[in-house]
Amino acid sequence: MRDLHQPGNPLILFNIWDAGSAKAVAEAGAKALATGSASVAGALGYPDGEAVPLEDLLHVVARIRAVSDLPLSVDFEAGYGETPEQVAANAARLEELGVAGINLEDGIPPNKGIRPAAEHAGRIAAIRARTGLFINARTDLFLRNPSEDHAALLPEALERSGIYHQAGADGFFAPGLIAPELIEELCRECALPVNIMVSPAAPSLAELARLNVARASFGPFPWRDAMAGLTQAARNQISYGT
Template structure:
């Protein structure tokens, strides 16, 4: 699809695609008005906005409805946080991904963490899922590793060789990008970007380097994960508190 090709070429090491994550059609319109080049959902944000916990608790049909509403209000390339694929077998997961592609989605995140945070899937098993999606769709597959997210920062340097190994395996299976949320140390990010066979996606967070610093480290994609939704909800709570307090 044209949006898939456009989305692919937006990933440029040193000139990163910045994705300010959304959770519904309204937030999609707001971020599009701000000048976004593409849109990206965050699983925790979508779940929280619907009253669900993160970790594939949102029914797949509900997720597809949310995606359809986002596509109805914006024709920007859209990537969907697909968590672990909403299925047990590679074929089932590939079918689910094809349903997203049919809605006009350009890309997905597919994580090797087993939701909700029940460890890391073997790399070969995750690669089978990537390969099945690649055989069925033209989606930009952003292969996410939860190595850094599920382990404390003082272990990240020791985990980097495994991250490199997983990136190579995922690339061979057909992935288009490598997402390493939780990795925040500039030297380690730079090393990952230097040796990774895929464009690297880093999650912006209070602990992460700035966008300019990440660009200098050759990051190709920066996403904000759940933080925009959390900030929006905190602002809403604060504003409501101020107004409701006047009537006390």
């Protein structure tokens, strides 16, 4: 998975939520697959924020691995554990299923602020000591703050990226960051390959490549679009003749 992260030639991850969506994205020519936590949760009828029971998440992962041997990254939220040891043990279970990488966020689910950088680094270090997973360390600084505050938050994000790198992270994920000049600075100053989330407000894939992004993921948007299409198709048929 590490070789797929190339600044300026981003790995495109059109996020999936189950085995069926995995097959569809794989057939479209994907180089790798990645789940999105909100998408998996929504498909199972749960809210986002570790509301999906861990065993259910593992079952979804197992079904995805049964239909595709592409490298798979799992959105593991905050790790489903209270201690670094618990988080590492949970991550090891994913690796046993054949998972290649995880997202691990410093936000505290469901919406309880952001974990201190040193504490999050301890979780990363525990996973690194126990697994060979690609650890995509996610900061929620930008996602949980308005865009007008993002420039002031960039130094803290860079500091966190360095701390997470020292702990053993392989990538740095900054969802919610959309300003091209800030993305460019993050990519230039961060020692890790940078992941940006593609959203309606974000730069285009071509622009993200120009800014030296190494990974572009779509988060919950593919699932939301699929559900919107399903709702509209159903509405068209249900309302027929009325």
